[in-house]
Amino acid sequence: LDGNKAPMGIPKEATCTSFTCTQQGSECDIWDGQPVCKCRDRCEREPHFTCASDGMTYYNNCFSFTQCHIDKQKPWKVFETYQGCMQCCGPEISGPCGLPSLQGPCKAYEPRWAYSSTLQQCQPFIYGGCDGNDNNFESKDVCEETCPYSKIHHCKACKVRGKMVMSFCQSDFVVLGRMTELTEEKDSGHALVTVEEILKDQKMGLRFFGKEPLEVTFFNIDWNCPCPNITAAAGEGQVIIMGNVSAGMAVLQPESYVGSSSPRRVRKLREVISKNTCDVLKAITNSP
Secondary structure (H helix, E strand, O other), rough: OOOOOOHHHHOOOOOOOOOOOOOOEEEEEEEEEEEEEEEEOOOOOOOOOEOOOOOEEOOOOOOOOEOOOOOOOOEEEEOOHHHHHHHHOHHHHHHHOOOOOOOOOOOOEEEEEEOOOOOHHHHHHHHOOOOOOOEOOHHHHHHHHHHOOOOOOOOOOOOOOOOHHHHHHHOOOOEEEEEEEEEEOOOEEEEEEEEEEEEOOOOOHHHEEEEEEEEEEEEEEOOOOOOHHHHHHHHOOOOOEEEEEEEEEEEEEEEEEEOOOOOOHHHHHHHHHOOOOOHHHHHHHHOO
16 A cells, blocks of 8 residues: 555545536546546547537537527427528538638639538539638538538429520520539529530630630529529539620520530530521521
């Protein structure tokens, strides 16, 4: 025995009896002979965790709330799913997923993915290579692992003003490209298009743009079920975009043609160009 310690001097075993944990969901535990607060494990995903109100550890920022409210208004609401929590509490609680996508001042034009708070899903955007933020992912899979995304909302098919050939003839510009960085306003919006090929350009001078993305403006759009279906187009890869020019702007209306690109469709459009089909149709339409 230690000569300096009598039997009565042996330290008592540490307990949690009078130890209080103030962080929500945490509980007392004995660590290295001392009472400490910790969360009960929920999953093993790192690096960030927090205690939720159910006393579990969550490695993302939409916790398993037993209650949620908006603008401090009662009654508080209970949610059974992560998705329901996000729809109520908003993406502002989801860390980087609540930030806007930022291209930055540089001109690298790197394809990236960011979570759109407006569309509640991951969308591609163009990153300049510097001065962005954490809402910047190298792939759609990584974005969706980090951020919440809604189930697909089924809408009626959009009604274009004509079939592909007629839409081509009635449009001021037709390009093959990738639509990124959607911005929603009340009944309008904007997107950037990385133009990969110009099939028709009557008023824009698109060949002088070089690698710089084309900004497209949407008018009269219902974002619950947008037409043209630009939210789907943004995730499809290369698309065919047909629009008109108004006051120098590339414009898409609900009846504009936006569809996925395929070798058959592109071949058909090249045939329309080579055979001057639009001129033939115009002559037939104007004939008595």
